[in-house]
Amino acid sequence: MDRADDRVFYRNLKKSYPIVDRGEGVYIYDTQGKQYLDGSGGAAVVGIGHGVQEITEAMLRQARRISFSHGSQFTSQAAIDLASKLSKFSPDGLTRVYYLSGGSEAVETAVKLARQYHVERGKPEKYKVISRWTSYHGNTLGALALSGHTGRRRYYLPLLQHTPHIVPAYCYRCPFGITPENCSVECALDLEKTILYEGPESVSAFVAEPIVGATAGVLVPRNGYFQKIREICDRYDVLFISDEVMTGMGRTGKNFGIDHWNVTPDLIAVGKGLSSGYTPIYTLIVKEDIYQTIKEGSGSFVHGHTYGQNPLSCAVASAVMDYVQKHDLVTRSARMGEVLLQALQSLTRFDFVGDIRGKGLFAGIEFVKDRKTKEPFDPRLKMNGSIAGRAFGKGLITYPGGGGADGIRGDHLLLAPPLIITEEQITRLVSILDQTFAEISREI
Numbered sequence: 001m002d003r004a005d006d007r008v009f010y011r012n013l014k015k016s017y018p019i020v021d022r023g024e025g026v027y028i029y030d031t032q033g034k035q036y037l038d039g040s041g042g043a044a045v046v047g048i049g050h051g052v053q054e055i056t057e058a059m060l061r062q063a064r065r066i067s068f069s070h071g072s073q074f075t076s077q078a079a080i081d082l083a084s085k086l087s088k089f090s091p092d093g094l095t096r097v098y099y100l101s102g103g104s105e106a107v108e109t110a111v112k113l114a115r116q117y118h119v120e121r122g123k124p125e126k127y128k129v130i131s132r133w134t135s136y137h138g139n140t141l142g143a144l145a146l147s148g149h150t151g152r153r154r155y156y157l158p159l160l161q162h163t164p165h166i167v168p169a170y171c172y173r174c175p176f177g178i179t180p181e182n183c184s185v186e187c188a189l190d191l192e193k194t195i196l197y198e199g200p201e202s203v204s205a206f207v208a209e210p211i212v213g214a215t216a217g218v219l220v221p222r223n224g225y226f227q228k229i230r231e232i233c234d235r236y237d238v239l240f241i242s243d244e245v246m247t248g249m250g251r252t253g254k255n256f257g258i259d260h261w262n263v264t265p266d267l268i269a270v271g272k273g274l275s276s277g278y279t280p281i282y283t284l285i286v287k288e289d290i291y292q293t294i295k296e297g298s299g300s301f302v303h304g305h306t307y308g309q310n311p312l313s314c315a316v317a318s319a320v321m322d323y324v325q326k327h328d329l330v331t332r333s334a335r336m337g338e339v340l341l342q343a344l345q346s347l348t349r350f351d352f353v354g355d356i357r358g359k360g361l362f363a364g365i366e367f368v369k370d371r372k373t374k375e376p377f378d379p380r381l382k383m384n385g386s387i388a389g390r391a392f393g394k395g396l397i398t399y400p401g402g403g404g405a406d407g408i409r410g411d412h413l414l415l416a417p418p419l420i421i422t423e424e425q426i427t428r429l430v431s432i433l434d435q436t437f438a439e440i441s442r443e444i
């Protein structure tokens with residue numbers, strides 16, 4: 001293939017990307033025939049594995065009938081079926097499904113819906129949305145304003161609306177310097193303080209990833225954190241938006257990440273694993289009460305995107321959900337997640353491995369310059385990128401990230417392999433990481 005005339009505007013303009021050819025199970029192949037173990041499912045997207053025939057057949061069946069109809073003119077059986085499956089899959093009370101095509105879109109839709117809900121119930125002064133530092137909710141301006149990642153925000157800061165952020169639930173780097181024995185989930189109480197400072201009458205919603213993904217490599221909050229968050233939201237009439245774009249659809253070993261704590265959010269944004277990468281589709285799953293408020297009020301949510309609710313994407317996601325359930329992949333994620341976490345422990349033999357954490361097949365490795373002080377590497381070293389680059393060269397795909405420690409410093413790798421991964425494949429994954437870390441450790 002001639003690459004001299006390649007006009008694609010890539011993410012990294014200085015990098016040369018291999019050309020992808022095909023995918024099969026947990027593997028991706030490039031056009032040179034090189035095999036890669038997809039250790040991160042792209043960016044925590046691929047759940048059921050690549051190249052599943054049942055999905056392409058469902059895609060074809062729907063495409064033969066109709067691929068696109070506009071949401072303002074038609075519904076489709078595919079949209080109706082998927083909404084029904086999703087509402088059964090969701091925590092009790094979350095019954096309505098709004099269709100979208102991207103994660104940033106889903107988060108911003110949640111923010112707009114929360115706002116309209118408050119207006120329709122006679123509380124037009126409620127508009128502020130509180131989020132957390134060390135979080136990621138998307139790259140569009142509204143979602144980026146909520147995201148708490150300095151590195152991703154700083155170029156665009158003048159364009160971002162100023163919104164309040166609270167501290168993250170980051171036990172390895174506790175923002176209060178508290179040890180687990182003395183912890184009273186102070187990081188959750190920070191929400192209450194912030195609501196009070198901002199004025200509860202002005203606060204519309206709180207948004208959080210139940211388990212932080214991209215910005216810090218799997219931050220699992222301690223038990224009690226989200227129960228406290230729910231209590232505080234209820235006390236001040238603030239909606240709780242669970243951003244499950246990465247953690248939904250079984251990724252963490254439960255249907256949704258928030259299910260680990262039996263907490264019911266008001267709105268759930270979900271995507272990625274919803275279609276396992278077979279098509280771009282995201283949804284916002286909505287509590288019945290919010291839906292009814294709008295229905296009995298103005299009767300319409302003043303919102304909508306062209307490709308939301310397109311029958312083709314709905315049919316594909318529906319087939320993916322069937323596959324997840326038929327193969328019990330949520331339970332499998334919990335079980336294989338334990339195998340992965342256990343296997344990763346061997347990597348603590350490298351001094352620069354600071355922390356290894358995970359829930360289901362969602363795991364993170366944080367790197368530090370000094371294990372005792374937890375001092376991060378100089379970000380100019382681009383440790384996370386060079387570790388991931390080296391693993392990629394050896395045929396293992398991981399999802400690197402930085403800035404977890406303070407927005408700029410901090411390095412981690414995110415692992416989120418397809419939920420179908422086997423024990424042997426996990427052993428291979430860890431062995432490639434081991435070889436990679438051994439090389440890095442010789443160099444630092």
Ligand SMILES: Cc1ncc(COP(=O)(O)O)c(C=O)c1O
Nearest residue numbers: 102103104136137138243245246
């Ligand atoms: C938790 C979370 N929310 C939102 C997004 C944004 O999704 P998208 O890239 O589809 O806009 C992401 C993307 O990784 C995410 O991890």
